[in-house]
Amino acid sequence: MRRRALLDKRQGSKISICFVMALFIFFFILFNQKTSHGAEVAAVCEEVYSGTETAKKVLILNSYHEGFSWTKEQNDSIIAEFQKRGSNVEVMNEFIDWKNYPYRENLEYLHEYYLYKYENKDIDIIITTDDIALNFALGHRKNIFSNAPIVFSGVNEGGAESITSGFDRLTGVMEVIDPTKTIETALKINPSLKNIYIVFDNSESGLSTGKIVMDKIEKVNPDLNLIPCNDMLYEDLIEQVKVLENDSIVYITTYFKDVIGRVIDTEYATNDISLNSSVPVYHLYDFGLNNGILGGSFLSGRVQGELASNLAMRVLQGENIDDIPVVVEDSMITVYDYEQLERFGIPRKLLPKDAEIINKPFSFYETYRGFVNGVIIAFAVLIAFVIALLGYIKRMRKMRSELSESHEELTQTYEELTASDEEIRKQYDEMLVINERIREGEEKLVYLAYHDSLTGIFNKHSLLEASKYIFTKEKGKVALFFIDIDNFKYVNDTMGHAFGDQLIIKVCARLSTLLNGNTSLYRHSGDEFIFILENISGIEEVEEFAQKLLNKFNLGFELQGSFVYVGISMGIAMYPDHGVRIEQLLEYADIAMYHAKDKGKKNYAVYDKIMKQNFVERVNIEKSLHGALDNNEFKVFYQPQFDTKTQKITGLEALLRWESPVLGNVSPLKFIKIAEDIHEIIPIGTWVLRQACSFLSKLRNMGYTDITISVNISIRQLLQVDFCEIVLSTLEEYNIEPEFKELEITESMLIKSFDTIAQSLEKLHSINVRIALDDFGMGYSSLNYLTHLPIDTLKIDKSFIDTIINPFKISLAGQIVKLGKSIGLSVVAEGVEYEEQAKYLEEYDCDKIQGFLYSRPIPGDEVIELLEKERREY
Incomplete structure (x- = not known):
């Protein structure tokens, strides 16, 4: 009895101790809820006052006025x-204030003001917000702002690309405009949504x-009807949103002026539109919140600023700004207004899970969530302790009875435990096997992430990772070779993709024979490879290595029982001469590679700035060519051909001229080749043919019935299946006899597709259309063409005409005339100037x-004046 009483006493002591511990935990949780925030503040204060270094000077240059929410x-x-x-900084x-004063005079005034204010201040970094501030800072940082590095924010993809092109020592935060999440939510809220009214102004x-917004909405659902509102008066816009049907919403983006240029406060306009709208109103920017809009996924000025500040701090701490990539991560927040959700009867379950709800009515739980949760947890802990204590008492009583169980029962339990132990061991062995398979799978995934699946060499992702260690000052000069297999598309299309894959494997194996301790090889994409040569002494070593690469392809490849000969073209960019970032070096080497292909393939080219200028010029011409015909930017001029016996005009050559509103007058030598490359030459050539026939018809109606008109034809036109039908139908439309129409071809065209072109020329010649061979003497087999093609006219190239008055050269022009006359051809001399x-x-x-x-090439009206003058004189 004494022993049992002693046992009960010990149990009572244990229960008391556990109860005291539970109370301690309860009050600790409550106290921790109140003091944790204070500890955080103290830590921040300690960090703020710990710095003693000289303050860095930071200039924040804002595009708009101080009161603008964004x-x-x-x-x-x-x-x-x-x-x-x-950070120890002086801000x-x-x-x-560009929204209120969008004038050049404002910028000129600020230039003088900032020059006076900052010329002698050593600015460590510039942070710009939005486009105009970035543009201003880049234009004047050398003469005003100590040539400081620049971190930008609030600039969208298109603006960043156009403003920062050609500049270095800058990075920033891209304003990634993406209405996708907002529109997907709107469609979820209203599945019958059809019309979206996009509100924006006509500023740049x-x-x-x-x-950008409309393009991305089209990708979400191309069936949506997008109605831009930039052509509406503000009053008309308000009236419009009042009467919208339930299948519509309003989406506000950048809106500060209406169609007639009236400045409208954007927050006032947002509130006015929302109050009057019969349907939900969404917004792109977070400054639209609390102005009556339903909500959406917003571009956040706060997030943009935080990211920009973090970039600036990295630069101030010594990191090279050119090594810091532009941040393009999502800077959007998702917020919805409780009052507007109630107004339109929208349940919260239809909103994104990460959506924040503002303007909710007061809720004790929502307001004091942390405190309430702490109390609940504390009570839960106390209850758990009480339950545990009761369970402990119950188990102790049960254990007394179990101690008196028979030996047989204990033996049985032992046997069961032994069997269970064997089962656990078996499961453990199986788990080891599974873990090994998982490890092997992870290793395979890592390998595939950094290696090309076809060739087994490093891939583009591996190149980007390795570039962090290759392109450094310690490595010295490095050359990047951008290699492309010549005519690979032709081989792949004619022989099949399996054949093309085998060829790529063979090419890779041959390139790999030049690998050593200073080189590395990567498959960039398709038939493109990147070869890196490190620790180079100079350009001579680079060019010597390039020649080695070219020589590797002097021999063919044996594939599927046949021999294939392919060459390579290479573009070379040098670190650090041409750039320090891998993206720059790849871009410049790619440009140089295309320059090498233009030189005739099986070649290499080292990048220089002129190549980029030519590349940019080509891109601009190519972009402007699209739509030039529809915009009536082309004109046809005519150069008269004079008969040497009568001294009268008996022929005209139609010549195309392009006056671009963007590029000005563009030489045919520049744009004709590009038009052929992008297949714009076919509609342009057809248009020139029709213009020339129309003009010739006009001349014939005026009585000039003995004049022939010639038109230059491109190879792409001649290779058209229905080209002959197009020519014939055009002649019939304008009532022109075929013998008064002449088509000019060049020898270079014949080299490429002689048989196909010969068939088309024979067909045209059979209906009496005249054929002229232009630039005669500049090709490789001119005499062969004269004897095998239906040529009517021989046009002597200007280079032979120039030798007539050159005392140091023997002219062959006379012999070419004799040759043409001897085989019955009409001979025309081009480029006669003396x-x-x-x-x-x-x-x-x-x-x-x-x-x-x-005569120079002249417009049609001047040709008529010249003919009228000739008629009067003769």
Whole structure:
């Protein structure tokens, strides 16, 4: 009895101790809820006052006025991040106020003001918000802002690309405009949604933002009807949103002016539109919140500012700004207004899970969530302890009875435990096997992430990772070779993709024979490879290595029982001469590679700035060519051809001229080849043919019935299946006899597709259309063409005409005239500029003369004046 009483006493002591511990935990949780925030504040304060170094000078240059919410959020968050990190900085704030004063005079005034204010201040870094501030800073940082590095924010993809092109020592935060999440939510809320009214203005940023938004909405659902509102008066816009049907919503983007240029406060406009709208109103920017909009996924000025501030701090801490990539991560927040959700009867379950709800009515639980949860947890802990104590008492009583169980029962339990132990061991062995398979799978995934699945060599992802260690000062000069297999597309299309894959494997194996300790090889994509050569001494070593690469392809490849010969073209970019970032070096090497292909393939080219200028010029021409015909930017001029016997005009050559509103007058030598490459030459050539026939018809109606008109034809036109039908139908439409129409071809065209072109020319010649061989003498087999093709006219190239008056060269022009006459051809001399040349050609009985001596290419009206003058004189 004494022993049992002693046992009960010990149990009572244990229960008391557990109860005291439970109370201690309860009060600890409550106290921790109140003091944790204070500890965080103290830690931040300690960090802020710990710095003793000299303050860095930071200039924040804002595009808009100080009271504009978007600007204020960016500006405040930049400063707040500096304070939060305890950065020792001196912040200077400037506001360009472009929304209220969008004039050049404003920028000129600010230039003088900032020059006076900052010329002698050593600025360590510039942070710009939005487009105009970035543009201003880049234009004046050398003469005003100490040539400081620049971190930008609030600039969308298109603006960043156009403004920062060609500049270095800058990075920033891209304003990634993406309405996708908002529109997907709107469709979830209203599955019958059909019409979206996009509100934006006609400013440069407004049009850019509007276009990006509409393009991305089309990708979400191409069936949605997008109605831009940039062509509406503000009053009309308000009236429009009042009467919208339930299958519509309003989406506001950049809106500060209406169609007639009236400045409208964007927050006022947002509130006015929302109050009057019969349907939900969404917004792109978070400054639309609390102005009556339903909500959406917003671009956040606060997030933009925080990210920009973090980039700036990295630069101030010594990191090279050119090594910091532009941040393109999502800077959007998702927020919805409780009052508007109630207004339109929208349940919260239809909103994204991460959506924040504002303007909710007061809720004790929502307001004091942390405290309430703490109390609940504390009570739960106490209850758990009480239950545990009761369970403990119950188990103790049960254990007393179990101690008196028979030995047989204990033996049985032992046997069961032994069997269970064997089962656990078996499961453990199986788990080891599974873990080994998982490890092997992970290793395979890592390998595939960094290696090309076809060739087994490193891939583009591996190149980007390795570039962090290759392109460094310690490595010295490095050369990047951008290699492309010549004519691979032709081989792949004709022989099949399996054959093409085998060829790529063979090419890779041959390139790999040049690998050593200073080189590395990567498959970039398709038939493109990247070869890296490190620790180079100079350009001579690079060019010697390039020649080795070319020589590797002097021998063919044996594939599937046949021999294939392919070459390679290479573009070379040098670190650090041409760039320090891998993206720059790849871009420049790619440009150089295409330059090598233009030189005739099986070649290499080292990048220089002129190549990029030519590349940019080509891109601009190519972009402007699309739509040039529809915009009536082309004109046809005519250069007269004079008969050497009668001295009268008996022929005209139609010549295409392009006057671009963007590029100005563009030489045919520049745009014709590009038009052929992008297949625009076919509609342009057909248009020239029709213009020439129309003009010839006009001349015939005026009585000039003996004039022939010639038109230059491209190889792509001749290779059209229905080209002959197009020519014939055009002649019939304008009532032109075929013998008065002449088509000019060049020898270079014949080299590429002789048989196909010969068939088309024979068909045209059979209906009496005249054929002229232009630039005769500049090809490889001119005499062969004269004897095997239906040629009517021989046009002597200007280079032979120029030798007539050159005392240091023997002219063959006269012999070419004799040759043409001897086989019954009409001979025309092009590029005649001097009387001596004309007399020489007349002596050799040349039929026609064409050149600046008689007339430049002139518009049709001037041709008519020239013919009228000739008629009066004769």
